[in-house]
Amino acid sequence: MEKIIEMQNIRKEFPGIVANDNVTLGLRKGEVHALLGENGAGKSTLMSILFGLYQPDAGQIVVRGEPVQIKNPTMANNLGIGMVHQHFKLVHNFTVTENIILGMEPMNGIAIDRKGAALKIKELSQQYGLDVDPYAKIEDISVGMQQRVEILKMLYRDAEILIFDEPTAVLTPQEIHELMKIMRSLLKEGKSIILITHKLKEIKEVADRCTVIRRGKVIGTVDVKDTTEAKMAEMMVGREVSFHVEKGESNPGEIALEVKDLVVMGTRGEEAVKSFSFQLRRGEILGIAGVDGNGQAQLVEALTGLRKVESGVISLAGKDIAGLNIKERFEAGLAHIPEDRQKRGLVLDYSIEENMILEIHQNEPFSRMGFLQFDEIRNYSERLIKEFDVRSGEGSIAKARALSGGNQQKAIVGREISHNPEVLIAVQPTRGLDVGSIEYIHKRLVEQRDAGRAVLLVSLELDEILDLSDRVVVINSGTKVGEVITSETDENEVGLMMAGIEKGA
């Protein structure tokens, strides 16, 4: 079959690391080609080379049979290569049309021809079944729609080859389903797609072939229909992986955390969390499921003390903590694995040992009379590093910045678990991690549950919620849509609830 892109024997070195080692990738015309690999395996480097952001040290790129040198993204665009980034690059107070034509505005004399552009966008939108209103403002449309605007941006620029970078991370299951449909209609119109993802289920659903990269090397390219998810995962990680979280029946005890009629204001003064109530018992994992931006962040901030509680009660082991500050809540037994490990969870320019004592540096034995006790800190940190398998070149004194995402997260998880909290709030604990690290962190969370602690799991990954939680509370625009027992529900039901459709409605 005709290959529209061939990346041949690509090699790219960064100081101290070979990011791509003799990588060969062929994209056939009209296929969805999945690029699968753990974090740091070299997927992004490879795609950055294709998009002209990096130059390869060796190897060549052949587009439509002609060897080319892609020196910058503009050249990539001219070759018909377009990319939908994981984080959308849209101007929020511009309309769909304005965003799409940005940078190549069609002129009508000295004025921008918005009308003509909108018409063309409308046609494209209909042709591919995207259903986008060219006059809508970005801030008024859903995340799923915004992604379609990104797709339209590429189509408007006549892209033939579309690269999707982790496109489903921000979507509901239903929106994911829609996206898959869109991809198929793109194929029908003769486009070719490279799909970067670590979700095996999606590869199975939409991709024709899959190239697996591990540590910069191609492990193999397989026909998706001839393989299984387990096989692909094994290729990716290099060993057998268990997908299912091994856990027994939960043994819920007394109420550890009770939230009653909680109201929290968002940054723009809107009610981000509306009269929210739930109970969390010892020995259980309660999942909070919802699409990104539906009030989870504000809920967590209100629980941990990072954001003011407007009204309502948060009681931790029977004591109302709604009026306490962050430190007092921590001392009352609340631990928090934050959503963004680099923004909140770690001081990246501090060493691991300095990060390990972030919340407890004022306590004995880590400080005495206002002076840090470095030996105690070192011993504590070494113990945690060992216990939680945090890998770094220099051990305790390595800067947090130098650790891989998985090891950063393990350090945070270890630190928080070691505080022996009453309630552990874990927000997106495995975001962006590879399968091996996910497996490890999940195991640790279940251990906490089995040890009789209460775990609140807030995640955007529905699979994670369903795998780990004993019960699930679904949130939509700040309101509790419903509560289900995990063993009595399925992805479809929770997915609908995430979209705001109440159970049984």
Next chain:
Amino acid sequence: MKRVSTFKIRIPHQLQIALMAIAFGMLIAAVLIVITGNNPFSAYWFLFRGGLMSIKRIGNTLAGATTLILTGLSVAFAFRTGLFNIGAAGQMLFGGFVATALGLTLNLPKAILLPVMMLGAMLGGAFWGFIPGLLKAKFNVHEVVATIMMNFIALWIAYYGIQDTILKDPNQETQSARLPVEASLQVDWLRDITGNSFLNLGLIIAIIFVVIIAIIINKTVLGYQLKAAGYNRFAAEYAGMKVNRNIILSMAIAGALAGLAGFTFYAGFSNHVEIGKLPIQGFDGIAVALLGGSTPVGALFAALFFGILQTGKGFMQSMTGVPPEVGDLIIGFILYGAACQILFERILKYFKRGRNA
């Protein structure tokens, strides 16, 4: 197990960068010296001789560096906690003004008067740093704007506070009365061993505070918290540290250090306050902190280096005809060099890789 503190790791690398910045500054200035028709080698020879050739000149170099050590320390301390203190000049002037007012009005023996003045200078400076800190913590007013405004407020308070009061020198239009011997940091024994230089007790104060601040930054809970807020405010907040309190505290400490600088300058170097003028050392403190990699010890050495340039530039002029402003130009280019840290880091990396290959 031997402990390697992060502090010790920083220095060699920072030193390399600083030396490259200095080389860069001197190189560009050399080009300018050539353009003015002079020989850069002899210019630099006389510049450094001017700063170091006699015990008296060394004394003056140290006396000039004293104030810079403290303003540099002030800026560096704030910077380590994520704050940009542009207001060292105002804090220094206000602290110096308070010390001078105390020195001119109180009638106490030297051993009591000097500590009182020192405390007054620190409190005055601390107050001048506290206000921008408070504005930043409570209303998110950027400290750069607030400290610049505080500079002007200090300028005019000192102006009117001296202009029509008993503090003014009746025979001079633009300065306060001279401080009496009891209120001066200048002491006979230091003058005697340095051939009548301006060297005074301020240097000892400055060195003591370099040590104190280094200990605070590297060894204490307070330093740990302040640095955490400087590196990542969100993580500090997450960990339950009182970030706003720390901002205010950090600005107040930075202000106190600048106030001390004012004490060493107005009660040690000049012995009077010139009115209608912000002390340039307050702004030079930014350069000192930058060249010193924002570490206390780095600020000490950077201040000594700038002290040599300050003292030597007059000698350079008289011996070669190179205008003394070239000394300031060198400082300016060194600053550019220090600001181009990334560039030098790349150059360093390039050479390291070249050696390995």
